[in-house]
Amino acid sequence: MKTRRVEVRTKRDESKYSISVGESLLPESGRSLRKVVGREARNAFVISNPTVFKLYGDSVTDSLRSAGFDVSAFLMKDGEQYKTLTTVDAALVAMRDAGLSRTDVVVGLGGGVVGDLSGFAAAVHLRGVRFFLIPTTLLSMVDASVGGKTGVNSAAGKNVIGAFHQPDGVLIDIETLGTLHRRDVTAGLCEMVKHGLLAGNGLWKDTLKILKGGEIEIGKDLAELIAANAEFKAKIVSGDERESSERTDSRSRKLLNLGHTLAHALEMVTDYKHLRHGEAVGHGLKFIAELSNSLALLDKESVKLINDVVHRTGLAPVPAGIDPEKVLAAFRSDKKQIGGSLQMILLKGIGKPVIRRMDEIPLTSVKKALRAALR
Numbered sequence: 001m002k003t004r005r006v007e008v009r010t011k012r013d014e015s016k017y018s019i020s021v022g023e024s025l026l027p028e029s030g031r032s033l034r035k036v037v038g039r040e041a042r043n044a045f046v047i048s049n050p051t052v053f054k055l056y057g058d059s060v061t062d063s064l065r066s067a068g069f070d071v072s073a074f075l076m077k078d079g080e081q082y083k084t085l086t087t088v089d090a091a092l093v094a095m096r097d098a099g100l101s102r103t104d105v106v107v108g109l110g111g112g113v114v115g116d117l118s119g120f121a122a123a124v125h126l127r128g129v130r131f132f133l134i135p136t137t138l139l140s141m142v143d144a145s146v147g148g149k150t151g152v153n154s155a156a157g158k159n160v161i162g163a164f165h166q167p168d169g170v171l172i173d174i175e176t177l178g179t180l181h182r183r184d185v186t187a188g189l190c191e192m193v194k195h196g197l198l199a200g201n202g203l204w205k206d207t208l209k210i211l212k213g214g215e216i217e218i219g220k221d222l223a224e225l226i227a228a229n230a231e232f233k234a235k236i237v238s239g240d241e242r243e244s245s246e247r248t249d250s251r252s253r254k255l256l257n258l259g260h261t262l263a264h265a266l267e268m269v270t271d272y273k274h275l276r277h278g279e280a281v282g283h284g285l286k287f288i289a290e291l292s293n294s295l296a297l298l299d300k301e302s303v304k305l306i307n308d309v310v311h312r313t314g315l316a317p318v319p320a321g322i323d324p325e326k327v328l329a330a331f332r333s334d335k336k337q338i339g340g341s342l343q344m345i346l347l348k349g350i351g352k353p354v355i356r357r358m359d360e361i362p363l364t365s366v367k368k369a370l371r372a373a374l375r
């Protein structure tokens with residue numbers, strides 16, 4: 001299979017990097033990394049977790065060594081609850097002990113949790129060292145590895161501590177998806193449905209083609225679609241790298257929050273334990289479809305289609321017993337509030353997002369849509 005390349009331009013420092021998508025790329029990771037960091041990088045510091053490292057650590061570290069890197073590794077515990085400053089601190093100590101210098105590189109090997117944490121460690125070690133990302137979950141391939149947002153959770157909230165730190169390169173080996181838990185496949189598919197809904201046209205049609213109840217065929221079509229998703233996100237992000245608060249146009253980075261108001265609220269009221277982030281997004285998309293319909297923006301057929309498509313990701317129903325009032329309260333604490341009001345991304349059709357202030361939307365419509373989405 002031919003490797004696809006997506007070039008990402010980063011505006012702020014006018015650099016660019018590429019995302020490679022293909023098969024059997026892990027054994028090539030050393031060579032790929034050498035190409036982007038040049039000869040002066042001596043140390044490659046791998047950050048991963050035991051689950052992923054057991055599966056793919058040898059392949060990556062062997063390849064890095066063959067390309068002349070001195071390799072050290074730090075394995076964080078597996079789970080969102082370890083995406084914390086405490087873990088970053090431990091990683092930074094290990095990086096210092098490994099003698100990681102300004103010209104060296106951090107390699108993040110894992111899903112979005114490892115990606116966010118390793119990117120943040122790379123952003124703050126010596127005020128910023130180079131960073132190479134090898135995402136191994138579908139969600140991190142199509143979403144978390146694009147855009148340069150890195151960070152950790154804290155008592156102040158989820159992802160509130162962070163930095164923008166663009167990678168020097170991203171390597172996506174779709175074969176790693178073969179070992180992914182089915183629910184993590186669903187989670188990634190839900191973010192892909194989100195991109196399809198925002199983009200419409202080809203991306204939407206190609207997304208529909210691969211949806212088979214949470215199963216994916218690992219091959220050419222999937223690689224192409226992952227590349228198209230990364231490209232779509234990269235395009236939006238490069239035009240609005242820091243998510244400008246004023247923008248409400250059709251290229252604003254805010255659009256990527258489609259379905260995320262409810263998603264964040266559901267994650268919060270279920271203590272981040274019962275739902276994958278991407279699964280919560282799937283429910284969030286159903287909510288947005290209902291809400292857009294109740295505001296006379298979106299027709300019934302589109303609502304039905306969106307519900308059906310979300311269902312075809314293999315998404316399980318919302319956990320029972322969620323109190324809609326608690327969800328509404330959680331909306332109010334969303335960090336995406338701007339000027340005291342939450343902005344909601346709604347749909348006028350497939351591929352036709354619009355941004356509305358939450359305080360302009362009648363509460364009765366919100367409640368009605370919420371009941372439908374929690375059903």
Ligand SMILES: NC(=O)c1ccc[n+]([C@@H]2O[C@H](COP(=O)([O-])OP(=O)(O)OC[C@H]3O[C@@H](n4cnc5c(N)ncnc54)[C@H](O)[C@@H]3O)[C@@H](O)[C@H]2O)c1
Nearest residue numbers: 051078111112113114136137139140143144149176179180
């Ligand atoms: N930076 C961004 O722009 C951005 C965007 C979206 C999400 N995120 C973050 O991403 C995180 C979610 O990422 P995620 O959904 O990838 O979850 P995750 O990183 O927790 O991975 C899910 C599970 O799959 C395991 N795993 C990873 N790759 C595997 C493989 N190939 N085979 C078998 N198991 C594998 C992991 O060990 C973990 O148990 C959240 O913390 C979220 O905040 C960041």
Ligand SMILES: [Zn+2]
Nearest residue numbers: 191260277281
């Ligand atoms: Zn998301």
